[in-house]
Amino acid sequence: xxxxxxxxxxxxxxxxxxxxxxxxxxxxxxxxxxxxxxxxxxxxxxxxxxxxxxxxxxxxxxxxxxxxxxxxxxxxxxxxxxxxxxxxxxxxxxxxxxxxxx
Numbered sequence: 001x002x003x004x005x006x007x008x009x010x011x012x013x014x015x016x017x018x019x020x021x022x023x024x025x026x027x028x029x030x031x032x033x034x035x036x037x038x039x040x041x042x043x044x045x046x047x048x049x050x051x052x053x054x055x056x057x058x059x060x061x062x063x064x065x066x067x068x069x070x071x072x073x074x075x076x077x078x079x080x081x082x083x084x085x086x087x088x089x090x091x092x093x094x095x096x097x098x099x100x101x102x
Contacts, residue, residue, distance in 0.1 A: 004050045006063045006091060006093065007069045010034065013056035021056070022064040030064065034083050038091065049091055075100045 010031035015021040035044075035051040043049045059065045059074065066086075068073045073096055077083050082100055089095045 002070065003046060006036075006049045008034065008049065008066060008091070009054040009057070009069075010050045010051070010055040010066045011055070011057040011059070011063060013060075015056075015060075017096065020060045020063065022060065025061060025064040027064040029030070029076065030083055031066075033080055034066075034087065037084070037087055041087070041092070043087075043091055059102070065102065074102045076102050079085075 003048055010027055012028045012031055013021050013064040014023040031051065031053050031101075038044045038049050038051050044051070057065055057067065062074075062076055065074060065076055066071060068090060073090065075097065077086065077100060086097050091098045
């Protein structure tokens with residue numbers, strides 16, 4: 001059995017060469033928001049959900065991006081409302097949010 005039921009990785013890479021990156025779209029702030037929301041909903045901890053920051057996930061042109069394991073579901077998002085939908089649908093109810101899937 002896995003230590004976490006689901007592991008969420010937000011790409012928070014910041015490039016300095018002028019190329020597109022997830023952090024240019026507020027990825028670190030959104031990751032902090034998601035982490036707080038998961039805690040608020042008591043979804044966090046062993047056997048539940050872990051939200052982490054990741055370096056470059058190499059999908060910058062589709063960004064900002066996040067991936068949820070073990071389902072290997074990749075998402076993009078625009079704002080907190082998109083992340084709320086992912087938390088509600090995917091993390092709480094096990095349903096993929098097709099409109100945000102990449």
